Amino acid sequence: MDVRLLGRVDYAPTYEAMQAYTANRTAETPDTLWICEHPPVFTQGLAGAADHVLVPGDIPVVATNRGGQVTYHGPGQVVAYPLLDLRRAGYFVKEYVYRLEEAVIRTLAHYGVTGHRVAGAPGIYVRLDDPRSHALLPQRPQKDASRTPDFTGLGKIAALGIKVSRNCSYHGMALNVAMNLEPYTRINPCGYAGLQTVDLSTIGVSVDWTDVAHVLSHKLLIHLQP
Numbered sequence: 001m002d003v004r005l006l007g008r009v010d011y012a013p014t015y016e017a018m019q020a021y022t023a024n025r026t027a028e029t030p031d032t033l034w035i036c037e038h039p040p041v042f043t044q045g046l047a048g049a050a051d052h053v054l055v056p057g058d059i060p061v062v063a064t065n066r067g068g069q070v071t072y073h074g075p076g077q078v079v080a081y082p083l084l085d086l087r088r089a090g091y092f093v094k095e096y097v098y099r100l101e102e103a104v105i106r107t108l109a110h111y112g113v114t115g116h117r118v119a120g121a122p123g124i125y126v127r128l129d130d131p132r133s134h135a136l137l138p139q140r141p142q143k144d145a146s147r148t149p150d151f152t153g154l155g156k157i158a159a160l161g162i163k164v165s166r167n168c169s170y171h172g173m174a175l176n177v178a179m180n181l182e183p184y185t186r187i188n189p190c191g192y193a194g195l196q197t198v199d200l201s202t203i204g205v206s207v208d209w210t211d212v213a214h215v216l217s218h219k220l221l222i223h224l225q226p
Contacts, residue, residue, distance in 0.1 A: 001082075001224070003217050006036035011043065011062055011073060014081070018170040021083055025168055031089075033220060034081040035213050038073040042187060045069050045161055052188040059183055066171040068122070068161040069191030076179035076199065078213045080172045082224060087167040089226045096224075097122060097160065100173050103219040104158045107175065110215050111205050115157065117141050121149035123173075123190065124158040131203040155198035159190060176200065177212050 006014070014036065021032070042053060042061045045068035052070045053061055059072075073079060086096060104124045105115040113131050115124040119141045127133050139150040160173040176199035184197040200207055 001084075001221055002030055002032040003221070004032060004034050005213060005217075006034055008075065009036050009038065011038045011041045014038070015062070015064060018081060018083060022165055022168050022170050025085065025166075027085075027088075029085070031082070031084045033217060033224075034083070035217055036079050036081070037075055037077055037209065038079060040072070040074040040183060042070055042072055042183070043161075045071075047191075049191065052191050053186075054188065055186045057186060059186070064161075064163075064171070066161040066163045068159075070187045071159045071161065071174070071190060072183045072187060072197075073174060074179055074183060076201075076209060077174050077176050078209060078216055079174045080216060080220060082169060082172055082220060084169045084224065085167065086164065086169055089224070091226075093162075093164055096169060097162070099223045100160055100162075100220075101158075103216065103223040104173065104175055106219045106223070107212065107216045108157070110219075111200065111207060111212075113157075113200070113203065113205060116154070118149050118151065118154065120147050121151070121190070121192075122160045123156055124175075125151070125154040126157050126198060126203060128153055128155050128196070128198070128203075149192070151192065151195055155196045155203070156189060157198050157200070157203075175212065175216060177207065177209050
């Protein structure tokens with residue numbers, strides 16, 4: 001897989017480039033991974049309800065064709081866009097999502113932080129009282145888990161939203177490193193009112209954006225292999 005570190009790039013042209021890359025793919029087109037950060041922007045998914053955007057203020061809102069509700073992108077966040085041929089990789093969307101989340105969990109573990117999944121809510125979360133705790137969450141995915149997500153005691157540190165067209169993926173996930181988190185108060189993050197959003201810096205991990213970008217890229221390359 002070709003990895004491209006794009007640096008800070010505007011969201012709209014990056015979105016358009018992902019669409020074009022996917023639309024023009026053939027069976028021989030190589031998979032690629034784009035790593036970047038964006039200037040402040042709210043992005044709305046296909047399922048997005050307008051009333052989840054509370055007070056956007058001076059931050060633009062961009063409608064997209066990814067899954068999910070509204071989220072925020074901004075400086076200090078590592079955004080990963082894997083452009084994959086899932087048929088060639090040999091796995092389906094559910095496993096693809098699991099592999100994306102696993103790469104984030106392994107990245108957090110590199111910095112001594114324990115990432116968790118929550119039943120019914122894609123993305124990765126950390127315990128607010130002890131981000132390094134390995135104790136299993138009662139609200140973790142289980143066969144008999146409730147369909148209503150329970151975020152008690154948790155902060156969301158990574159969001160996920162994808163699009164699959166002709167068995168090829170685009171959009172991706174975002175891991176919060178050292179951000180201005182205030183814009184999250186202007187929305188219901190991922191459609192959940194009151195969901196607390198955190199980054200590595202607010203849970204006591206001081207690390208450079210570039211370092212996290214390289215670690216996450218490496219973990220994605222491992223976990224997205226066929």
